[in-house]
Amino acid sequence: MARKFSELTAKMSPEARARADVMTKAMLAEMPLHELRQARGLTQRMLAEVLHVEQPSIAKMEKRTDMYMSTLRGFVQAMGGDLVVTAKFPDGDVRISNFSEI
Template identity: 35%
Template sequence: MAKTLDQMMQSLPDDLRAAAEARGRELIREEMTLQALRKQLALTQEGMARRLDIRQANISKVEKRTDMLISTLRDYIEAMGGTLELVAHLPGRPQVTLDGFADPQGQKE
């Protein structure tokens, strides 16, 4: 019979469980803001503005937003040389990558 993650974690010795929980916290902290990602790639707001053909002030606004269009986020990520995938995590199901958000050639959100 399969064990749940909680059961497996409880069966670990205290030091291993603490190390696993600490690593989990590290992974959560690794989530980055757009600004942090841009800086890690050694890109300036001015450089991003040129890549996106918009004003630098608009880059600042995009980086501060907590809610934006997926197309705006996709354009920003692609301007850094990346690709955007939208992944759904649902209880009791494997993760699902949603199609139709990565193609800038007319795909609608």
């Protein structure tokens, strides 16, 4: 018999809930574009309308492993976000500003 998620989490120890929260945050912090779109509650058709392209174009963009920064920025902005390019180094992170005014 299926059980409600809330029932399962209620039975978890505080340590197990904390571990689950950490894992959830890590999973949400990094995801492919199609998962990000779905997490934002958008369909490919909805995004296509905002970007003034056809739905198959969105499907192609989501599968690409290489695209222009301006294309990616438009995709992210159409979902209501802002694209930030950051270089990560052992001694700290640096935000790259070259792409902020494209």
